[in-house]
Amino acid sequence: VTHDPTSELPRSEREKASRPRAIVVAVQLPSVGDAELEASLVELERLGKTLGLAPIGRIVQKRTALAAAAVLGEGKLKELAERTGGTGIVPSGAKKKKRKIDPDDEPEDVEAEAAEGDAAPDARAKVVLVDHDLTPSQARNLERATGAQVLDRTSVILSIFQRHARTREARAQVEIARLTYLAPRLRESGGGGDRQRGGIGGKGAGESALELDRRRIRDRIAELRAELERIQRDSEVRRARRVESGDTVALVGYTNAGKSSWFRDLSAGDVYVADELFATLDTTVRALAPATRPRILVSDTVGFIDRLPHGLVASFRSTLDEARDASLLVHVVDASDPAFRRQLEVTREVLAEIGASEVPSLLLLNKIDRVDAAARDALAEAYPGAMLVSARSREDVARVRERIVAAFESAMEEAVLFVPYSDGARVHRIHESARVLGEEHDDEGTRFTILAPGPVIARLRSS
Numbered sequence: 500v501t502h503d504p505t506s507e508l509p510r511s512e513r514e515k516a517s518r519p520r521a522i523v524v525a526v527q528l529p530s531v532g533d534a535e536l537e538a539s540l541v542e543l544e545r546l547g548k549t550l551g552l553a554p555i556g557r558i559v560q561k562r563t564a565l566a567a568a569a570v571l572g573e574g575k576l577k578e579l580a581e582r583t584g585g586t587g588i589v590p591s592g593a594k595k596k597k598r599k600i601d602p603d604d605e606p607e608d609v610e611a612e613a614a615e616g617d618a619a620p621d622a623r624a625k626v627v628l629v630d631h632d633l634t635p636s637q638a639r640n641l642e643r644a645t646g647a648q649v650l651d652r653t654s655v656i657l658s659i660f661q662r663h664a665r666t667r668e669a670r671a672q673v674e675i676a677r678l679t680y681l682a683p684r685l686r687e688s689g690g691g692g693d694r695q696r697g698g699i700g701g702k703g704a705g706e707s708a709l710e711l712d713r714r715r716i717r718d719r720i721a722e723l724r725a726e727l728e729r730i731q732r733d734s735e736v737r738r739a740r741r742v743e744s745g746d747t748v749a750l751v752g753y754t755n756a757g758k759s760s761w762f763r764d765l766s767a768g769d770v771y772v773a774d775e776l777f778a779t780l781d782t783t784v785r786a787l788a789p790a791t792r793p794r795i796l797v798s799d800t801v802g803f804i805d806r807l808p809h810g811l812v813a814s815f816r817s818t819l820d821e822a823r824d825a826s827l828l829v830h831v832v833d834a835s836d837p838a839f840r841r842q843l844e845v846t847r848e849v850l851a852e853i854g855a856s857e858v859p860s861l862l863l864l865n866k867i868d869r870v871d872a873a874a875r876d877a878l879a880e881a882y883p884g885a886m887l888v889s890a891r892s893r894e895d896v897a898r899v900r901e902r903i904v905a906a907f908e909s910a911m912e913e914a915v916l917f918v919p920y921s922d923g924a925r926v927h928r929i930h931e932s933a934r935v936l937g938e939e940h941d942d943e944g945t946r947f948t949i950l951a952p953g954p955v956i957a958r959l960r961s962s
């Protein structure tokens with residue numbers, strides 16, 4: 500039976516005391532070094548915390564591959580089950596009753612008897628977080644053996660996205676991603692249905708219910724796509740208008756790097772900043788503050804993460820467009836994170852994938868207040884073009900703002916425009932979108948000497 504592991508998760512609003520405990524599980528493949536594994540597990544624990552879970556331990560096994568049945572080998576599986584109060588045994592003969600597959604279903608009751616493991620019942624982990632993507636049968640087997648809810652990396656990320664989506668656009672995008680994640684899993688468990696869902700009936704009613712589910716998912720995805728298109732048609736128009744003037748800075752970077760903090764600092768606005776992964780899912784745009792002339796817009800975007808499910812990246816189209824169409828990318832990195840080099844690399848890879856690697860960029864090595872002097876020197880040397888900054892320092896905010904303004908200034912051109920007195924609207928537009936260096940009045944009108952990006956000048960001339 501397939502259920503959607505992303506639909507029933509504890510809310511972060513719950514008091515910390517009652518946070519469900521979670522155990523992190525990973526297989527260390529021969530190709531994965533200790534440091535890489537450590538960074539990945541720390542990240543998974545942070546993802547778990549963002550979901551409101553309390554990680555209480557890890558179970559790691561070195562293997563050449565994931566165990567086909569339940570990721571871990573028998574011995575390690577028992578060890579895991581002791582922490583969760585499960586049997587540690589993957590039931591092989593026992594078959595589940597046949598059941599209709601419903602993506603909104605609750606997880607099935609796990610029939611395994613609680614083991615007399617070490618963990619007292621109230622210290623048991625209720626959730627198992629697996630640092631790999633699981634096949635449906637692996638997830639099911641792990642659930643049966645542990646008696647706990649099992650979430651793989653992708654479903655954890657999807658759950659966070661789901662919880663953090665605030666606008667209609669983000670919600671629709673997340674739901675498309677979730678259903679897309681779910682669809683092949685339905686298919687797979689349907690394909691193996693005869694084997695997995697008991698030797699009793701095999702095909703028949705169960706099979707057609709599955710067909711129905713797939714069709715329902717397809718229909719729902721189509722519906723959401725249409726809705727998304729409607730929403731994006733509006734924002735497309737708005738974006739096109741901005742892009743035309745070539746004046747947008749997009750803040751990009753790994754999740755939790757400090758993008759929204761910089762967005763808030765640079766735009767002097769009220770922005771949601773949180774020590775959570777994927778706090779921001781909606782692209783927001785504000786003017787750089789104090790205002791410049793012509794004005795520069797700053798946009799905050801969704802964060803990237805290692806092994807971000809591909810479908811998910813694609814579903815955040817508007818964020819990606821924002822980055823690709825920007826005149827400048829401000830790439831924010833959490834320099835205090837031991838894994839920042841990998842994070843920087845991941846961000847660059849995603850930017851290349853979405854066709855934004857040609858956009859000029861400014862690298863901010865952020866959270867420098869948490870980095871000691873020796874490490875700062877090393878950073879400055881290793882990244883000569885970067886700025887070492889803290890979003891908490893007023894001076895740094897001023898410095899970054901200056902750099903951004905300077906980047907735009909260097910891309911601005913000087914032009915002379917004559918506007919007749921009768922064309923008051925154009926005079927207004929000039930003051931709005933360009934910097935006026937000089938005005939000369941004669942009998943018919945005004946000769947403006949202005950400074951503005953090329954595309955803006957072209958527009959002012961033709962309007």
Ligand SMILES: Nc1nc2c(ncn2[C@@H]2O[C@H](COP(=O)(O)OP(=O)(O)OP(=O)(O)O)[C@@H](O)[C@H]2O)c(=O)[nH]1
Binds near residue numbers: 757
């Ligand atoms: N010490 C320190 N903390 C910072 C700095 N910049 C941001 N933070 C903290 O880092 C955490 C994440 O900051 P956000 O601005 O929400 O990060 P983000 O990149 O927008 O994260 P997502 O939207 O989740 O991708 C928050 O707790 C911030 O207060 C900094 O320069 N120094």
Ligand SMILES: [Mg+2]
Binds near residue numbers: 758760772778
């Ligand atoms: Mg953010």
